[in-house]
Amino acid sequence: MDFEFFALTDTGRVRNNNEDCTATDPASGVAVLADGMGGYNAGEVASQMACDFILGELVRWLNEAARSASDADVKRAMDICVDNANRAIFTAANSNPTFAGMGTTLVVSVFRSGRALIGHIGDSRAYRFRDGMLSQITKDHSLLQEQIDAGILTPEQAAVSANKNLVTRAVGVEDFVLLETRAHELQADDLVLMCSDGLSDMLNDRQIEDILRLGGSLSDLGQALISAANGAGGRDNIAVVLVRAQGAAEPSSRSWWPFRRLGSGT
Template structure:
């Protein structure tokens, strides 16, 4: 597996409330996580970092118990535990009230990718230079698209695009969404926040993936989003399906 990632404050926001983590589990397995915090000056950063800390700890301490077939249970439990931690922290500290964070988490092993998410941070499969979205946004605008009220094209510039319908920390209960798919050597998983996808169209992201080396891609994605105005924090994390090579960007 290969790993490379970058997060950036962008060109407008005063603080980076995104966070990400990734790690090798063995020569044929790796995991990655991207979070996008929300909720005031302190809250957003606190929510994303806290969620990442909890989920990273679960991978370090409990992954050995994740047997084949247990992936959905393991990933959902990781996000649910992080949700409860962030929610309880927000309940205890008045200045953190209402904070929350999106999360998209991927585990790649045994020729499969397992993805669990809440919110509008996304996972994509890049195969043969083509980008396929793997996650379904948990947002008000996506619900309008799903029921046919607006088109996907109209959703791209909808004024309420930032309203999230599912996130970690905003409610004691959480129902994260899970999906899985087979992967093959040469595939790349892209986990990213909406600071990237709201600025760069699919075609531009595909173009960046066809030029330059694997470890340069996160920097080039961030640079392109900033060149497009960088209105939000930007995070891009790559998991490349190639054995025996790991590097953190």
């Protein structure tokens, strides 16, 4: 199974600077998206550091591990790379007053034949588009999501809440952060969308789905998503990563993570 990648960021209609960042390495099947936060230009620094650290370290590890690595091995490598990036950003934020309080949300994905390992922190999201239907495959680490889970708010009430963008987990804010990772099965022609809240706050899932149903090149779809978000107000920076699965998955006798643990031999 091969994968086609496209990534794009946009400043939006309101902000003067762009704190969103994306990075991809199609040869290794890696995509990273980060939405920075912090005063001055600190958000830009945090998101760029996250993309650079994670992409560089993860691609290097994958190239050395080759195809023999299990999904559990890859997940562990993702955890280590994110931890290293988190510590670097946390240290920079606490050693330079200009960067005080900076942090970033994150989505990091490793695409393997027949599946994708997708980890996230904060309220940047991943979706899977299959057979004309869009499904959100990450759950926001946010105050609103916690209120929805607790039954305090409905999704409809959350969509118009004044407490948007209050995340409960972010890279670089504390000396440790937990990457939530899941393995997702992929079929030929599946499309994975990674995005910052600059897209998901401006467009609801149905609007995103309608755009993806138009088909066409990943470049056309990415541009259409960003144009629609800007047309709806463009109140934040917008980041989009699109990855399309092509061809059939290769047969594998290895059990998928999380059913196989490192060192279990099963």
